[in-house]
Structure formats: structure tokens, C-alpha cells
Amino acid sequence: MKNCEYQQIDPRALSVSPLSVQTHTEKKEHRPRRKWEVFPGKNRFFCDGRIIIARQSGVLPLTLGLIVVTCGLFFAFDCPFLVEHLTIFIPLIGGVLFVFVVTSLLRTSFTDPGILPRATPDEAADIERQIDTSGSSTYRPPPRTKEILINQQVVKLKYCFTCKMFRPPRTSHCSLCDNCVERFDHHCPWVGNCVGKRNYRYFYSFIISLSFLTSFIFGCVITHITLRSQATKGLVQAIQESPASVVELVICFFSIWSILGLSGFHTYLVASNLTTNEDIKGSWSSKRGADDSGNPYSYNSIITNCCVTLCGPMPPSLIDRRGFVPPDEAIPAASASEIELPPFTTKNDANMCTQSTKDVLERMIHSSSEFNGLCPPGTPKTTPLVLEVSSVAAPTAEPSPPAGCSHQHPRRPALCPPFDRSNKSDALHSINPAFRLASPSPSLSRSTLILGDAPDIGFNQLH
């Protein structure tokens, strides 16, 4: 499915083959498929698309296991002694840190790092057209870089052959996940996900809180053993009485070096608004000598850089995991047969059906780009028209439907039945307004008839 070699997009091919990468695996199915099911990258999805994780998440259980085991041993074996001899706050602080660490870790692992959806074939063809201005018939791969000016500094944008677009600045393609990720930092195997624009703050809070946790446990265990050896007049005796402490000591000792080092490194990155990727490649180091090749993204103030990176606005997820893939073939086949017209007011009830407004609209948006493909001369011409006009009807009957769980985070997992939708997705996947307008006109009876037609079909079809 994933073709790593570049293939020139033939504009003629757009008219006969399924257009979107997302739909090429789609068959005629009665069940509407969500976009995560046809996602082209190497990610895995859980909870019906609410949770995203990289394909190889092998080390994440190890990370979690180490943290849970160490903390478990700490609470079970060290805390009783320390509570007795010192203070109750020790397990409390430990508990708070543990919760922080685990939530940050899970957030980092299960959040979309800022994946850029692949270019639609139309977009990719447009890019090709722009660069292949000579019009030669022989195929030539597009130039790989494009230079732009950012804050008076020249930055090269590379062309991504997998995603078929010029990568925005600071974006990099992760080969493990097979996605372009915005503000790509690195792919962290411990966390089992890429670290990018959307989950960098979680990653940072994870390593900071983990450093505190490991240092805290390390200190407490040392205190515990010291106090115990004073009480029992012997170190060996103390260790024999509490062997778990040794295990914790060993784990913490080796973790502290790496975690503290990593925290320090990332604090430096945050303060100078760099990514690991840029730092390793030396993109903004003074390798050009006298040239003023500083980081063009830095705000030249440590505090501002920190605030922007960690407390800046949270961008939305650009891949719509829980949206429905428009069922292109299903609708036209059925639309020609029925002529029943439910009144528009009953469309509110119709929303309870599988196909939501948003899906119809997405279908609309996709179908509008597939008119060329669906219009060989002859009868099929009518079906796109019906399809296009029919999609108008649904949105007007649904002023603000509860459209679908947010596709950004696993927000309300327990409260989201499959057909419940939130308003957010509705806005984010904008209603095609031109089509939205066309439905309620009573003056054109033809259109009214057709409008009533297919959405009902669509609903029935997709049950």
C-alpha cells in the first residue's frame, strides 16, 4: 500500500481511479468506515480512533512496567518505615509525582504528535504542475527543495515523496511511523510515539516529573537504608531486612543519569526554541561562519521561548481520525431508484442514523472533487448530480448536530457512543456552505425532489 518511490501523478489518471489515498482501499461496504481505518501511515489506533500510537510500541510497556514496579516497591516497602520515622508526606509526594508521570507518559504516547495528512491528489498534481513548467513529456522528479525566507533567513523546504508535498518548516518525515510530523523532535521508543508539536509539552513534563520522581525515590531509599542500618547497627542487616530497596536503588541509579541528562538537554532545547532534530543536524549552528545563521524561530528571550513551547496554544489534530470516509460508490448506486421524499423537518431524526451530517458533507466535499471521475458520458452523470445536490439537504436540517467525538484527544471515551457527535467536529469539518444553501429553495421543485431523495437513500444504505 505504501509506495516509497515517487510516482508522477498523471492528471488523467485522477479521472478514472479513486482519488484519495484514503479511499483507495475502500470497497463497497455497508458499514461506513472511519478515517483511521484507512490511514496511510504506520500507526495503530485504539478505542475506535480515539487513541493513536506508533506501530512499534514495544518499549512502552517496559517503561510503564519499570515505573509502576519501582513505585510499587517504594510504596510497599519503604514508605511504612519512612512514615513511621519521618513524615506522612513522603508517600503523598511520591503519589502525586507518580500520577503526574503516568498521565504525562500516557498523554505523550496516545496523542497525535502533529501528523500532517498527506496531500490530496489534486494538490499533489498542482504542485507538480507548478514545478514542471517546461511541459516536457518525459518524466522528471520534481526538485527536492524550495527556498523561502523566514525572518530574513533562507530556509530550505524539502519535498516529501511519500506525502507528496513540500514539508512546512520544522516538519520532518518519521520513517518509523511513515508520517510527516510538524515540529518533529524525535521518535521516542520509550514512549512509543513521535514527539512533535502537539505532544512535546507532555513529553517534557514526563521527563521532568520522572526526574523528580526518580530523584525522590532515590533519596528516600537512601534515607531508609541509612536509618535502618543505624537502627540495626549494620548495613548488611538493613539490606537483608529490606531487599526491595536495593532493587529500587539500582533502577533509580541507572535511570537518574539518563533522565536527568535528557531533562537538562530538553530544557536547553526549550529555552532556545530548538528541536532535537535541528540540534543534531546542526541546522542553526554557526557552521556557515560569519553568516548570521541563528535560529529564525527563536524569540531571543529564554522566558518567551519556554512559554511559547510549553504554554502556547494547543493546535488541533489535522488528521481526522474519527471522521467517516465518504462512501463514494455506495450512494450513486442506490440514489436512482427511490423517489420518496421525507419532509426536511424529519431530517433531525434522520441524524440518528449511521450517516451523520458531517459524513454527508465530507462525502460532498470528496464527491465534488470526483465529479470528473464519476462523469463518463451517459447515465452515471446523473448520479453525481443527485449526490451533490442531495448532500445539501442534510446539513440544513441539522443546524447544530452533536457531531462526533472530538478527533483530537480521547476526550470523552466513556460518554461517546459511536453515533454521537460533538459540535466541534462539525465546525472543524466545515459544512460546504454553497451546497448547504441550495436546499431550502421552494421555488425549484426539481431540486427539492432530488434533495429529498438521496440522503434518505444514504441513510438507508449505510445502516
Add this chain to the structure above:
Amino acid sequence: MQGLVPTATDGNMATEFHNLQELRHSASLANKVFIQRDYSEGTTCKFQTKFPSELESRIERTLFEDTVKTLNNYYAEAEKIGGQSYLEGCLACATAYLIFLCMETRYEKVLKKIAKYIQEQNEKIYAPRGLLITDPIERGMRVIEISIYEDRGSSGSSSGSSSVSGSTAR
């Protein structure tokens, strides 16, 4: 005739609907223009205001530039770093990001506004001229996709379609 929704009470709106209806019945997608991102100020979301040549005959330059500039302003508002965004970020961190279960972020609020604005622009300005703007969020915030519809598709097929639709109506 079933399926009448007499919501169009305003004469202007009826005219627009009429325009759009005519467009839909006889239009076919001719071309798509992609307005690319403008990275001159960094990675913040901003689109180029350069007027594409394909739209020269379809829409006035000033209208187009107004639309793009307004969109750029909206995105700048969404990504603005200042007191409110810091407060939101710190509050979110303090509640272990659980606050996002009940509250939507400022970015999302602005995205909703953008969706409404694009819809309004399409209704008032672009659809009557046979154009359609796709919300950039649908294209990964990479491009503003403007679809250009021809007033008439190939004459045979379009008349065929209208006759079929006409016959089912009768």
C-alpha cells in the same frame, strides 16, 4: 410536492439560492486553485495573498485579498501568545490536562469562527461567482483550496442530467 422548506423568506437569499441551484444543476468542477502557506514570519499559520491568475476572470482581486487577510487574522488570533494563552496552558497543566474534557481550547473556538466565516463568504461572494472555498483544516492547514466551477459542463451531459431530474419531478 413534498420536501419544501420555506426558510428562504428574504428575496436576496432566494436569488442567491437560485444562483446556486442553477450552478449546481449545470456546473461541473473545472479546476482547483491552491493558495499556499506564507512562511515568511515563521511557522504560524498564514496564507499567501498573491492573487492567482486562474481567478482573474472570476472574482475581484480586492474581495479575494480581503478573504485571505481575514482568514490570516483569525489564525493569528488563534495562535496568539499572550496572557490568555499562557493562563490556559498553565491551567491545563495544573489539572493534568483533564480540563480539556469539559472546555474547548481557544484554538478550537477560533476554528469554529473560521468555519462560519468561510461558509458566509461562500454564500455571499464565492458561490455566486461559481467558486467554492474549502476550509484549510480539511487540507491539513496547508492550502486554501478554491474550486472553480464552470458555468456549463459539457452541454450533452448537463442537459441529460437536468432532463432526468426534471422527469422524476413531474
